[in-house]
Amino acid sequence: MLNTIDKFEKIVRELLSDEAVRPVSEHVASQELYNTLDLSLSENGIPDEEFELALRDLVLKTPRTATNAFFNQLFGGRNDKAVLGDLLAVILNNSMYTYKAAGPQVGVEKILLRETCNIIGWNGGADGTFAPGGSMTNYMAMVMARDAFDRTIKYDGVQHKMTVYTSKESHYSIPKNAAFAGIGRNNVRYVSCDEFGKMNVSELSKMITEDKQNGFAPIMVNLTAGTTVMGAFDEIPEVREICDANGMWVHLDGAYCGSVLFSDAYKHLIKGVELVDSFSYNAHKMLGTPLSCSIIVAKNKQHLHDSFSNDASYLYQTDHDEFNLGKTSLQCGRRNDALKFWTLWKSVGTKGLERIVDHQFDLADIARDYINSNSDYTLYSYGESISVCFNYKGIPARKICTALYEHSELLVGYGSFREDEFIRLVTINAQNKKEDILNFFKTLESFVEEHSSIFDPVPQ
Numbered sequence: 405m406l407n408t409i410d411k412f413e414k415i416v417r418e419l420l421s422d423e424a425v426r427p428v429s430e431h432v433a434s435q436e437l438y439n440t441l442d443l444s445l446s447e448n449g450i451p452d453e454e455f456e457l458a459l460r461d462l463v464l465k466t467p468r469t470a471t472n473a474f475f476n477q478l479f480g481g482r483n484d485k486a487v488l489g490d491l492l493a494v495i496l497n498n499s500m501y502t503y504k505a506a507g508p509q510v511g512v513e514k515i516l517l518r519e520t521c522n523i524i525g526w527n528g529g530a531d532g533t534f535a536p537g538g539s540m541t542n543y544m545a546m547v548m549a550r551d552a553f554d555r556t557i558k559y560d561g562v563q564h565k566m567t568v569y570t571s572k573e574s575h576y577s578i579p580k581n582a583a584f585a586g587i588g589r590n591n592v593r594y595v596s597c598d599e600f601g602k603m604n605v606s607e608l609s610k611m612i613t614e615d616k617q618n619g620f621a622p623i624m625v626n627l628t629a630g631t632t633v634m635g636a637f638d639e640i641p642e643v644r645e646i647c648d649a650n651g652m653w654v655h656l657d658g659a660y661c662g663s664v665l666f667s668d669a670y671k672h673l674i675k676g677v678e679l680v681d682s683f684s685y686n687a688h689k690m691l692g693t694p695l696s697c698s699i700i701v702a703k704n705k706q707h708l709h710d711s712f713s714n715d716a717s718y719l720y721q722t723d724h725d726e727f728n729l730g731k732t733s734l735q736c737g738r739r740n741d742a743l744k745f746w747t748l749w750k751s752v753g754t755k756g757l758e759r760i761v762d763h764q765f766d767l768a769d770i771a772r773d774y775i776n777s778n779s780d781y782t783l784y785s786y787g788e789s790i791s792v793c794f795n796y797k798g799i800p801a802r803k804i805c806t807a808l809y810e811h812s813e814l815l816v817g818y819g820s821f822r823e824d825e826f827i828r829l830v831t832i833n834a835q836n837k838k839e840d841i842l843n844f845f846k847t848l849e850s851f852v853e854e855h856s857s858i859f860d861p862v863p864q
């Protein structure tokens with residue numbers, strides 16, 4: 405094992421020093437992948453030296469998501485304390501289903517869930533769990549909503565025509581999950597959004613009433629705290645009232661920006677979070693832990709037990725259900741995603757989490773100020789969002805993003821809202837500084853100038 409740790413250290417040191425001078429890895433075209441790297445598997449394995457070279461090559465040619473040139477998705481950076489926790493979780497290799505197999509790591513997970521519930525303002529009746537990603541925490545919410553509507557479904561299968569409601573700007577996991585949960589993709593109703601990308605609540609009421617008249621059973625509204633493209637926040641209190649009047653579940657999908665919970669300056673964006681039935685957030689997005697670290701909490705923990713517990717005498721042999729976390733989880737064997745969040749939170753404190761969140765909004769302000777003060781840019785997004793959406797010199801966003809990627813300059817993606825397609829700069833890497841954001845624009849501008857032939861004709 406010590407030999408393995410030495411090897412690991414050697415490769416990591418090389419990666420880190422290469423990242424410092426080359427924040428974007430060499431672009432390997434997908435058509436050339438198997439010719440560029442030796443990924444083949446053989447009957448008898450290979451000598452250690454050859455193995456090390458193959459591994460080193462693979463690591464160095466892999467996209468670099470922790471550097472100051474990665475703005476492509478809703479995660480980024482590399483938080484030392486969280487990385488340490490995750491490395492230890494790999495070495496410890498516990499499975500989180502029982503106290504017998506995970507011991508104190510159960511306490512680590514429980515503390516994170518309890519503190520999350522405390523900050524929301526929920527008392528001892530609330531609890532939660534970790535799932536492999538925000539799509540899966542949304543799935544767990546939908547299953548709980550379905551089972552709360554009809555307790556017999558988990559035994560007899562779906563007997564009703566159910567409907568769920570979500571905004572047009574919500575995440576694509578919602579229709580996928582409706583298929584998995586037996587509700588059906590065609591029974592997802594998409595509520596339109598206002599110009600900021602927030603759900604139009606007045607339309608929601610009408611849709612629910614109409615569906616009821618047509619014999620459907622509306623069971624749930626999914627709200628979003630940070631829509632995937634625009635980073636918009638749906639309003640909670642009015643939706644809660646509508647759902648109370650119709651006996652429906654409210655889930656708040658905070659996978660992207662639910663971590664504003666930790667910020668005094670920005671938690672107003674999820675005003676009324678204590679009113680929802682379930683809330684999810686990804687610490688691997690705004691808080692910068694390694695992937696994946698997805699949390700769901702339910703106001704009434706009984707729903708987690710009702711939907712996810714199952715007897716298994718070969719597994720649950722000691723301790724109380726409170727300590728056997730498999731009784732409330734989606735999976736059986738489950739990796740320890742909690743430790744990396746705990747090492748982060750333990751070391752920086754709740755105030756430190758707040759600083760991480762606030763810094764991302766500061767970086768977004770810097771980006772928006774730059775765009776607003778430069779007439780070559782058009783801004784599409786609004787304040788209080790860490791997704792900064794813009795176009796440059798009228799060049800199609802997809803063309804610019806693809807060229808930057810293929811030339812190993814920057815990794816940034818594009819998105820669309822209504823009729824517009826634009827570059828989406830996500831200021832989620834809390835290790836970035838003002839210079840990194842300004843450097844992003846400088847790199848973009850010199851790239852366009854140096855590669856004008858790619859973008860011809862460039863409208864002036």
Ligand SMILES: Cc1ncc(COP(=O)(O)O)c(C=O)c1O
Pocket residue numbers: 478536537538539540542574575577628630631632657658659660686696698
């Ligand atoms: C709003 C929203 N919900 C859910 C998800 C899914 O999270 P994950 O990628 O962890 O499955 C995302 C991912 O970007 C998201 O933006």
